[in-house]
Amino acid sequence: MPSAPLYFDYAATTPVDDRVIETMLTCLGRQVNFGNPASSGHAYGQAACEVVEQARRQVAERVGANAEELVWTSGATESNNLAIKGIAQGLGQPGHLITSRLEHKAVLDTVSELERQGWAVTRLAPDAAGLIQPYAVQAALRADTRLVSLMAVNNELGTVTDFAAIGERVRAHGALLHVDAAQAVGKLLINLREMAVDLMSFSAHKVYGPKGIGALYVGARARELMRAQIHGGGHERGLRSGTLPTHQIVGMGSAFALAGQPGDSEHQRLEALAQRLREGLLALPGVRLNGCATQRIPHTLNLNIESAGFNSLALASELALSSTSACNSASNAASHVLLALGLNEQQARKSVRVSIGRFTTQAEVDTAIAVFGRVVGAASVALW
Structure with a gap:
């Protein structure tokens, strides 16, 4: 693709790292680990099971969990569904659930389904900086609150929830906390042994692994309540049936093992690139940042372009970026996150998300700044 636009949509998906692809290839073809991990009666199945469990340990090590606390899923969407619906069914009767207006549709739509089944739902509004504050969750807790579901890193804004x-606060109340961490791995320090988190959702394709594979952390307090949503064989300790996709699982394990952490050289490189990008774009006329300026990951920026003549399509031939999340793009709807932040529909439609990652270079950042400058400048001139 010699004329392909520069990629600035890492928050939507990341390219699979070549090192991850190499590990996946060891599970494809007749000469390697093609066996069914559940076929424990012969060497092919045993070998496949061994690499699946190695990958489980790799994911667990990255997030500070025990390997047996992780359940393989098809991705963060299924993990969110399993966490929320699985606990709701285990409780046996409807109660009260807290989430926020900023969540991914995989959480919001799942919560709406529980609401139709009789659950009471509180959808917290963000503060002026676009954050869900601990005191707001505390104030929303009720005697019948059973579950709180919030994301670690907002997929559109890049803001970080504490x-x-x-x-x-949730644990002291006696409720369970589910965290959607699809955007957090490699960007935040996560140690589940030291956090009062009961359920956490992960996805491989946000961290340079393959699509179609994810995991759900199920802590001890949640395990006794969790009910499976997919039945048919009792795989994954009875929580998620289905033949395990060995190559995808091995890819996720490899991707998590390669994921950086705040403070390492790659994270520092991205912080420097992000600062260069942010300063260059915010210096342009009529460009402002959506969401908190400080409590955020450096990788993702959401920018409102105030120029009335601006159209994000003018950037598309040179830069691959998003005007909303991938889950909203299919419906062509304005971002529910930006609307919850207080932007009107016109402002939301004139906002763009720019996200960088492992393969972004300084030359690409400088090109992006120049392209934005040219398009924004042309939009401003067009008004005269």
């Missing part, structure tokens, strides 16, 4: 502090 889920560790929220977890302490």
